[in-house]
Amino acid sequence: MSFTQQLKNENQDVLEQIFAHSFVQGIGKGDVPHDSIAHYIKADYEYLNAFMHVYGLAVAKSAQREDIELFNEQIGFILHSEVHPHHNFCNVIGVDYEALQGYELPPTADHYIKHMLYHAHTGSLGEILAALLPCPWTYLEIGNELLRQYQPNDSHPFYTWINFYAEEEVAGLTGQLCARLDKYAEQASEMEKQQMKTAFRKSCQLELAFWEMSYTCEQWPLEEAVSR
Numbered sequence: 001m002s003f004t005q006q007l008k009n010e011n012q013d014v015l016e017q018i019f020a021h022s023f024v025q026g027i028g029k030g031d032v033p034h035d036s037i038a039h040y041i042k043a044d045y046e047y048l049n050a051f052m053h054v055y056g057l058a059v060a061k062s063a064q065r066e067d068i069e070l071f072n073e074q075i076g077f078i079l080h081s082e083v084h085p086h087h088n089f090c091n092v093i094g095v096d097y098e099a100l101q102g103y104e105l106p107p108t109a110d111h112y113i114k115h116m117l118y119h120a121h122t123g124s125l126g127e128i129l130a131a132l133l134p135c136p137w138t139y140l141e142i143g144n145e146l147l148r149q150y151q152p153n154d155s156h157p158f159y160t161w162i163n164f165y166a167e168e169e170v171a172g173l174t175g176q177l178c179a180r181l182d183k184y185a186e187q188a189s190e191m192e193k194q195q196m197k198t199a200f201r202k203s204c205q206l207e208l209a210f211w212e213m214s215y216t217c218e219q220w221p222l223e224e225a226v227s228r
């Protein structure tokens with residue numbers, strides 16, 4: 001069994017909880033509180049900016065052109081494609097995308113990006129890949145699961161969102177990241193593989209926590225904690 005298949009198998013418990021989460025089930029049912037959607041978009045816009053910074057750090061650690069190419073493609077996808085599911089959410093709540101940009105990250109999303117930046121700064125390329133992979137992997141699984149459970153047609157409010165993540169493009173990008181990580185795992189020591197496993201599981205847990213943060217509109221305990 002490949003290393004990434006092992007990672008996925010070991011984290012099925014988190015994936016099941018993500019599928020069952022009220023936000024995710026709400027997308028399937030076509031009914032999510034509008035405040036939660038706005039909270040999600042505000043956090044996700046900034047989260048994706050940080051995600052691209054992590055890819056930039058991965059580029060800086062790349063010894064091979066094919067790795068640079070891969071990370072460059074992922075940045076292109078975030079810049080040009082991931083705006084579509086965001087627009088779907090904005091249209092449903094009737095708010096301009098621009099109005100939801102430039103906000104401070106709530107505690108959970110702040111923690112998630114710092115977790116990835118930590119691995120990007122201190123880890124090997126394999127470890128960085130392990131920290132990044134749950135992001136496309138869990139969304140690909142969510143798209144497929146919601147398609148299977150709800151079989152939405154084009155009158156479903158989240159038709160675009162669900163189909164976007166269930167589509168070939170996301171499956172292809174995820175597959176490429178898995179293939180690279182498997183290659184690095186082949187050469188890695190047991191200790192390094194353990195670090196990859198830890199980074200992967202924490203990111204899976206933080207994906208679940210990100211849905212909860214959005215659903216409950218999580219805030220810092222004191223508003224002044226982040227800026228004045």
Ligand SMILES: Cc1ncc(C[n+]2csc(CCO)c2C)c(N)n1
Nearest residue numbers: 044047051074077078135136139210
């Ligand atoms: C919290 C959060 N996690 C995952 C995604 C989905 N996603 C982010 S980047 C990317 C492409 C991989 O490079 C994908 C599929 C998201 N939008 N927000």
